[in-house]
Amino acid sequence: MVVETGGTLTYIGRFDTEDERGVHLLDVGVHDAGAGGSREDYVRRSANFGVRAERPHLVVPRGEVVRITKLGETAQ
Numbered sequence: 277m278v279v280e281t282g283g284t285l286t287y288i289g290r291f292d293t294e295d296e297r298g299v300h301l302l303d304v305g306v307h308d309a310g311a312g313g314s315r316e317d318y319v320r321r322s323a324n325f326g327v328r329a330e331r332p333h334l335v336v337p338r339g340e341v342v343r344i345t346k347l348g349e350t351a352q
Contacts, residue, residue, distance in 0.1 A: 278347055279341055287301055304330060
């Protein structure tokens with residue numbers, strides 16, 4: 277799943293659950309557009325070559341989530 281935030285961060289990982297704390301992802305890759313490279317390029321590369329998991333588990337607070345999409349749908 278691709279979780280886009282209102283800021284510069286984008287997360288790609290396996291969806292686990294969603295609760296009052298936010299969206300729980302597993303085996304998560306993190307991209308910061310502020311550090312260089314576009315969100316679109318990161319998503320495309322991850323779809324083509326796999327997600328480089330930087331964190332085993334991550335919770336994205338609900339208030340930060342702008343959009344959630346399947347990785348296969350965003351890269352086309």
